[in-house]
Amino acid sequence: MFRFWNTKAMTPLLARLSRAIYRKEPISGFILLFGLTNGLLGGFEGRWSLFSIGLIITVTGILMRWLQAQKVPTTIPAKPSRYRLPPSTSAIPLPTLTSSKKPHR
Secondary structure, eight states: OOOOSOHHHHHHHHHHHHHHHHHHOHHHHHHHHHHHHHHHHHHHHTOHHHHHHHHHHHHHHHHHHHHHHHOOOOOOOOOOOOOOOOOSSOSSOOOOOOOOSOOOO
């Protein structure tokens, strides 16, 4: 296989691209990158079965990403809080708290 691109220049570009793809949706991003890798390896090496499997996986990743983007996030309406308080007049008042121990120094 011959090199038709500069790998030192492409490495940061590919790293940035893979981070951008993976960061949004990790599962579909992983499937997409996995399919792209298989497709590129199969295409450059002349292995058409690997290329076709990579192409199918890439299309599946793109489809998953598109379906996840179509979902509308549902917001649950906030219900007002209800407080249950005892009656205002209590039959027995609470005792006052006193400290029987000496304070620590």
